[in-house]
Amino acid sequence: MSIVNMNAVSKKFGSFVALNNIDLQLNKGEVFGFIGPNGAGKSTTIRILLGILQPTSGHAAIFGKDVWKEAVAIHEKVAYVPGDVNLWGNLTGGEVIDIFLGLKGKIDKRKRDMFIDRFQLDIKKKCGSYSKGNRQKIALIAAFASNADLYILDEPTSGLDPLMEQVFQQCVEEVKNAGKTVLLSSHILSEVEKLCDRVGIIRKGEIIETGSIDELRHLTRMNLVIATTSPILDLEKWEGVHDVQQSEESYRFQVDADKLTEIMKKLSSYGIERLESKPPTLEDLFMRHYQE
Amino acid sequence: MLFHSVSRLFFLKWKLNKVNFLTWAFSVVLITILTASAYGGLYKTDQERQAVAETMANPAMIAMVGPGFGLDHYTSGAMLSHQMLLFTLIVMAVMSILVVTKQTRTEEDDGILEIVRSLPVGRLTPLTASLLFTMVLNITIGILVAIGLILINIEGIDAEGALLYGMTLTCGGLIFSGVAAISAQMAETARAATGYSITFLMAAYLLRAIGDVSNEMWSMISPLGILIRGEVFVSNKYFPVIIGILLFMVFLAFAFWLNDHRDVGAGYIRSRNGRERAAKYLMTSLGIAVRIQRTTIISWFTAMFLLGISYGSVFGDLEAFFENNEVIQQMLGNNPDYTLTEQFITMLMVVLAIFSTVPGLLFFLKIRGEEKKGRLEHLLVRGTSRIKIVTVYGTISVGGTVISMFLAVFGLWISSSAVMEEAIPLINLLQAGMAYLPAMLLLIGVALFLFGWLPRITSLVWFYLIFSFIVVYIGGLLNLPDWIVNISSFAHIPQLPVEEWNNGRLAILLTVDIIIISIGMIGYRKRDAAG
Known part of the structure; x- marks a missing residue:
């Protein structure tokens, strides 16, 4: 069952096309990574899902309900953490957490105190004196301590230290194990790689790739290092071979995943002395999509 | 160095x-x-x-x-x-x-x-x-x-x-x-x-x-x-x-x-720690909206009360003062059937009404500031509807205007009774003052309308208020044509006690208020809610 369903959603601001025909499905119980460079349309997509922005065309639904018309009903079961958490300077962290939880109904005090403890937040301080990371903690505590079926997290860890980053990752794992759905937009690719079942890459308002990280790897290139007994003189010209770097004894290059069998056959005729292969990291994937 | x-x-x-x-x-x-x-x-x-x-x-x-x-x-x-x-x-x-x-x-x-x-x-x-x-x-x-x-x-x-x-x-x-x-x-x-x-x-x-x-x-x-x-x-x-x-x-x-002798970012007075838990009233959208403007609200109420007191304190010597000043007489529109003091009250009430609208508008316009800073989103994504949010700010605004006007009139009454031989009854002053509510409401309505449909220029409502002030305050001196004067909502209010109470005009103005507020709310429901 799909929790989030976006169908050909476009959003224009005046003549600027922020989103162009976005299709996105999130299934129940999965953690979906949403990656893309700044200004690609991640936050716009998320704000449409939250019913804050109205799509120019297309249809978006959460829990099968229209995100624009039934925003209030949907939000009862959604927890949201914005990337830039702006709070009221003269209220304390504790007060804001209570306000956020109180707006959604009854506060589960045990859960609230547990998350305050895990994220190690001093809740007596005024929000005006918190750092970015601490403001993010407030939003995270309010999100995880609430009772939600869908968590929409927009770059939630950009200000957290590595220790808190780890706590965050545990929280996401727990939410996932409880069968909840998570939409995680992030720049920290190692985090996405570790947490997400599926990934969507957005660029200039269009989703250019979706799939599990393994699936995406198939779409991209393999890194190979090879040493052969006889030299390969025209390696650059082979179909499916890219970025050849030659050192004294070895060649370092990338191979298109779908050409791998063919190329390996050809290579073996040169007498392989040594062969290393590395799967592409998400970063390789990411870079490949953005540098073009 | x-x-x-x-x-x-x-x-x-x-x-x-x-x-x-x-x-x-x-x-x-x-x-x-x-x-x-x-x-x-x-x-x-x-x-x-x-x-x-x-x-x-x-x-x-x-x-x-x-x-x-x-x-x-x-x-x-x-x-x-x-x-x-x-x-x-x-x-x-x-x-x-x-x-x-x-x-x-x-x-x-x-x-x-x-x-x-x-x-x-x-x-x-x-x-x-x-x-x-x-x-x-x-x-x-x-x-x-x-x-x-x-x-x-x-x-x-x-x-x-x-x-x-x-x-x-x-x-x-x-x-x-x-x-x-x-x-x-x-x-x-x-x-x-x-x-x-x-x-x-x-x-x-x-x-x-x-x-x-x-x-x-x-x-x-x-x-x-x-x-x-x-x-x-x-x-x-x-x-x-x-x-x-x-x-x-x-x-x-x-x-x-x-x-x-200090570090960058540090201060000599450490900011006090606050409460660990939110009070019950804070966990409602109305509670938050009031709490974040608390200082502004209290300051304005105090200021309006003091303004009323200061206006009232001059009532003792008023008649002698007016007799001697032709320009003021012209501003008041000299009507022989009423004492100059009574005519002065009508003038004063308009001015107090316009001043009381200032806090009312400020309390409402806070909603736009909150939106721009991305803090309205916190409420919107937690099951608070847009209509509710805009109603909350509208209510604070209307309530704030009424209370401001009341405090100003009350202050006027206190100090004027102290200096006058024959005090003006509070109820007369209140009636004259509160008659302006429909006019004040229209300003808030215009602000709400702009916020709903043209959020970027919401603050233009101030020009309408300044215009109204000029028209009622020195309009008499400038001999402005009626149609210009009539653009100001304040010009349509019967000036008690010199003029008679007029149910019809007030009802029409109130209807216009309700229509403009409703249209504004529809606008906010339809538009993008990001700052």
Whole structure:
């Protein structure tokens, strides 16, 4: 069952096309990574899902309900953490957490105190004196301590230290194990790689790739290092071979995943002395999509 | 090397803040010159001016504007320095506080100071550059005011007094820029820094008020109390200016010392910890909206009450005053069936109604500020509907307007009954005042409409209010055509007690209010809710 369903959603601001025909499905119980460079349309997509922005065309639904018309009903079961958490300077962290939880109904005090403890937040301080990371903690505590079926997290860890980053990752794992759905937009690719079942890459308002990280790897290139007994003189010209770097004894290059069998056959005729292969990291994937 | 690159940073500050500079300088100079020439036009004879002097010689007025020097020979100059100097000094003080805080602690909060300090720049350079900027601003205003006052060439406003008037204003600004510089070192956030400085300003004003009506000693501890004792245009004393400059230098030295002995981002007064848990009332959208404006709300209610009291305090000598002044009679629209005092009340009620609309609009427009800062989203994504949010702010706005008007009228009644032989019944005043509610509601409706459909220009509603003020306040003098006057909602309210209560007109206005508010709400439901 799909929790989030976006169908050909476009959003224009005046003549600027922020989103162009976005299709996105999130299934129940999965953690979906949403990656893309700044200004690609991640936050716009998320704000449409939250019913804050109205799509120019297309249809978006959460829990099968229209995100624009039934925003209030949907939000009862959604927890949201914005990337830039702006709070009221003269209220304390504790007060804001209570306000956020109180707006959604009854506060589960045990859960609230547990998350305050895990994220190690001093809740007596005024929000005006918190750092970015601490403001993010407030939003995270309010999100995880609430009772939600869908968590929409927009770059939630950009200000957290590595220790808190780890706590965050545990929280996401727990939410996932409880069968909840998570939409995680992030720049920290190692985090996405570790947490997400599926990934969507957005660029200039269009989703250019979706799939599990393994699936995406198939779409991209393999890194190979090879040493052969006889030299390969025209390696650059082979179909499916890219970025050849030659050192004294070895060649370092990338191979298109779908050409791998063919190329390996050809290579073996040169007498392989040594062969290393590395799967592409998400970063390789990411870079490949953005540098073009 | 504490002051390395001061000039470079000063020019950067100038580049970044020149609009701010020009706006302040232009407004203060313009207001002073306009008021001075208005005195010249309003009160043409000695007799008229002496009548005004009579209305000034009571404790309420003295507490408000200071002791009247030269009341026995009340020239235009004496009037200007008595009625305007203190208020203009407060404006200069607020200006200096805002400018200094913005350029020091706010930049520190935003992390800009850190970047600047990582460059080859002296430790005291940023503060010095900001204070230089403020000094130039204050001196410019002083000079322009002096020149302007000399140029308008009004009897009783001489060159020496004009120069002293300008210098006094500069001094006031400088003293409070020093106060703001100290606060910026003491506090941990810009918000707290502004709070300390404004508290100091209020204390200075109150101390002076107490001193002026009781023991002058108290006034002499207050910078404001000292500055107005230059008796500008009356006996032109220079000691306040000298004390002012000395005080500024002491403050400056202290601010520098404090700045030199602290870390970037730190303050000497640690901000107090607050509550760990939210009170129950806070966990509602209404509770939050009230709580985040609490200080503003309380300040406005107090101000409106005091305004009412001050207006009421002049009622004792009103008749004599009006008899002598033709311009005022013309403004009131001289109707032989009613006493001038009654006609004055109608005028006063419109003015109070317009003033009471100011807090009402501010309370509503907060919603736009919250939206721009992305804080409305916190509520929107947690099951609060847009209609509810806009209703909450609308309710605070309407409630705030009603309470403001009530407090102003109540204050007017208290002080007027104290000075009049035959007091006006509270109920009559309340009826006359509250009749303006439909007109005030229309302003809030327009704000809500703009917020719903044209959020970027929501603040244009202020122009409508200013327009209404001009129309009702000096419309009579300008002989404006009816259709222009009728654009103002305030023109459609029956002016009690001189005019009769008119159910029909009020009902029509109320209907228009409801329609415009509903359309505005529909607009907000339909638009993108991001800032």
